[in-house]
Amino acid sequence: MNSRSPSTLIADTGRGNEAAILNAALEAFGTKGFNGASMRDVAKGAGTGLSNLYNYFPSKSQLLAEVLRHANDELYARVRRAVEEAGDDAASRMREAVRAYVGFVVDHQVATVVATSEVRYLEQGDRQRLVAERDATQALFEEIVAQGIAGGEFRTPYGKDAARAILSMIAAVAYWYHRDGRLSRGQLAEQQARYALAMLEAPLAN
Amino acid sequence: MNSRSPSTLIADTGRGNEAAILNAALEAFGTKGFNGASMRDVAKGAGTGLSNLYNYFPSKSQLLAEVLRHANDELYARVRRAVEEAGDDAASRMREAVRAYVGFVVDHQVATVVATSEVRYLEQGDRQRLVAERDATQALFEEIVAQGIAGGEFRTPYGKDAARAILSMIAAVAYWYHRDGRLSRGQLAEQQARYALAMLEAPLAN
Amino acid sequence: MNSRSPSTLIADTGRGNEAAILNAALEAFGTKGFNGASMRDVAKGAGTGLSNLYNYFPSKSQLLAEVLRHANDELYARVRRAVEEAGDDAASRMREAVRAYVGFVVDHQVATVVATSEVRYLEQGDRQRLVAERDATQALFEEIVAQGIAGGEFRTPYGKDAARAILSMIAAVAYWYHRDGRLSRGQLAEQQARYALAMLEAPLAN
Amino acid sequence: MNSRSPSTLIADTGRGNEAAILNAALEAFGTKGFNGASMRDVAKGAGTGLSNLYNYFPSKSQLLAEVLRHANDELYARVRRAVEEAGDDAASRMREAVRAYVGFVVDHQVATVVATSEVRYLEQGDRQRLVAERDATQALFEEIVAQGIAGGEFRTPYGKDAARAILSMIAAVAYWYHRDGRLSRGQLAEQQARYALAMLEAPLAN
DNA sequence: GATGAATGAGATTTCATTCAT
């Protein structure tokens, strides 16, 4: 359980206005894109002055990097915890991993969109670091797939590639899901889990 | 068969420099994003003067709209033709539709990326028109799914949703595929087709 | 003879507002220093818009570089012509070289000040080029000194060093000379020539 | 004799970080110019916080004024002492004055450069005070020149003007001298003294 | 259709300085 709203990605960091700035940046980058959003937009959203942003982050690009780092951390933590708390068989673990990922995507749609479509605006070094963090999450899925294939639960001939396909599919949900639409969070998660297991060619549960 | 390189999306339009401008715009928007690319970048890429761009397109936004229209047209045409030339059963048609879509994504990775991540920068009217065109392509897939479900070939309980999931999965290929990488075009298409049919819960062919 | 005012360093270059911008930049940099003057100051002085400056020069630093190049060219040309038109003996040639240099300093006080105190704000490459051009002028003086020493006209034991000392002495005039002050152009030039020949330990003319 | 390094102009002032700040300011203004250096640069160089600077000096401009005052004081003291300790004839006194000046320039090249090229950025009042202090040093030279002319030792027809020319020549040394270069401190001083006496048209010593 | 010059708005970033603690 988390004390703050699920849609506020970054909690207080104990340093002045930092969290407000990060959340405002996320919002701005999500709404207008990294290059479409201005530092003024961010400042306005954070309720502070433009120049004050630079007391916290040395550049717009670094600000984006921090936002994405927080997002990745949260996503990784959610998936990891879900896998740890799941049963022992690969199918249960995959199901829980997918549910956790979908939960993150739905709670933080904006962050998911930003993380997938604005990474390229990072500076070289930050981008590499970010990709590495993202790969860590992907590795959690790959391990489950490998376990499932080894144990005969999954019959797909495409191990790692299937994991990647699953992740893209889930992340894409962020682009169209509406909280008040036809599908509830739970239904959505259920669908995605079923797609994922089907892609891995796990025999249907029932 | 197409006489021009598969990586040049827009062929001569019979109007001076128009095609060169459109292709340069695609390249620029793909590399730097719509807001990151400047009209100067486009002009340079097209080998013409900055102000000359405005003899062809009234604004940057309209230029993007035209680029995306061309991309959507080509995608739609490819998928439609593939479906028409396929067999009668839903599985074959789905397989060919996926192969055609994957072919487009691989031939026009940049266009695919631009089409998915820069649409939001269009003006209201253009965006609606674009989304409608995109929906037309999606409808081709939905029809096949409906046919397959009606005929008992596909057992998924999620019809339209599955179609959307398949399309997102395929489009995401544009973000990571490398022409000289491990997977050939054919292998990639084969994988995606298999994922798609699995998601639809079609019994395995063999 | 020069058709333009002696205090306007840069004549029309045949490219729009270029000359006006260069002269305005010289004036601004001279009055407030390179870092103290803003591009707005320059634009205002040139009677054009701020952003238009960047159609002519890619950066403030490059603008300074161009200004200094023009100044150096003019100085070099004046000294060179003076030496060529002078008599054959080293003393006469030195005298004329000094008079020409003093003439430049007086006609273009601002340019002289800028050239000596703002060079350091150039980017690496431009600075080296500038220093090389300045050395060319210095070389003209060094040659005369060498000739004078070889011919016994100058008895200083410090050849090249004396040339440098002379040039610094003359350039420093730009910092205090007032056109309407006690000393006329001619008197000033006469003084400086006498100092120079004395430093070289040439026997007094009379 | 001075207990601190010759390159650290300002000794402890008995007031906390004051000396460190002054020396850091000198360094910063020397390296980047008054307008090019920021108060942050100074703070960093002094190893203290930015806002703490304002506990010592009310403004950047006043900080420059203090730096220059210290530099002028030291220069004046050196020259004055040298003259007092010199012989009675004008030539000896001039020789020692020049040596002292050259010594200062070499020990404090940065301070010399700052003193000559950044004075203009002082506020009106400070500038006048500074110029007055500088004139005091110049007066020391002028007195010697006057004495020499009166006594027939110097035959130059240009008294005061020659003193100024000498001072500019010496100060300019700061712009090019390298401690590890071809000329030692002593050789340099010797050269400058010889130039000075020559300019004053004193008969050669030997 | 094409060019080169121009413009006004706005981008990111830096600055000197102040305030509360």
Next chain:
DNA sequence: AATGAATGAAATCTCATTCAT
């Protein structure tokens, strides 16, 4: 005396777009 956060102004530079030719 010292710190960290904040501010408003101003800096350089870029942008999409227009105009005259």
